[in-house]
Amino acid sequence: MRALLWILLGLVIGAFAAISVANALQAGSAVHKGVMHLMKYHVGEARKVLTADSCKAAPTGHFEALAILSRDISPVYQPIGERDELFGQYAEKLVSVTASAPGAAQDCATGKEQLGLINERCSACHRDFK
Numbered sequence: 001m002r003a004l005l006w007i008l009l010g011l012v013i014g015a016f017a018a019i020s021v022a023n024a025l026q027a028g029s030a031v032h033k034g035v036m037h038l039m040k041y042h043v044g045e046a047r048k049v050l051t052a053d054s055c056k057a058a059p060t061g062h063f064e065a066l067a068i069l070s071r072d073i074s075p076v077y078q079p080i081g082e083r084d085e086l087f088g089q090y091a092e093k094l095v096s097v098t099a100s101a102p103g104a105a106q107d108c109a110t111g112k113e114q115l116g117l118i119n120e121r122c123s124a125c126h127r128d129f130k
């Protein structure tokens with residue numbers, strides 16, 4: 001009888017441990033997806049501005065947001081095991097483009113060039129890791 005109680009206690013503790021681990025992973029993945037979805041939003045808004053007939057200026061604000069968000073990729077992904085060196089290199093390549101995009105995009109034409117470069121960097125990582 002006493003052994004049975006110990007077994008039950010073990011099962012209950014095990015279940016709680018499993019639930020906390022699952023919650024931790026869940027919270028992690030919400031942040032990962034959040035970073036990606038916000039980047040997608042800013043890329044989409046930048047594209048809308050740049051492809052509109054009325055385009056007059058580069059969407060500098062969206063490029064600035066992408067510069068900040070892309071810097072979050074490496075620190076946010078590493079804790080759940082995306083430690084691969086290649087992953088870090090892809091993230092770094094995106095950061096290097098987004099860091100200079102707000103300054104390099106002087107008008108709609110150069111804005112389109114920058115957006116093209118950014119899209120290439122997104123796809124390069126997605127090809128290997130998504």
Ligand code: HEC
Nearest residue numbers: 032033036037039040043087090091094121122125129130
């Ligand atoms: C260094 C790698 C890397 C770069 C760079 C990258 N992504 Fe991702 N992205 C991923 C991975 C990995 C996933 C798969 C989902 C996950 O594991 O969180 C993903 C998933 C996504 C998703 C789907 C999210 C979901 O709900 O599953 C979107 C949207 C997205 N990325 C947008 C972008 C955009 C836009 C850029 C460029 C501005 C970009 N990503 C750059 C690695 C990257």
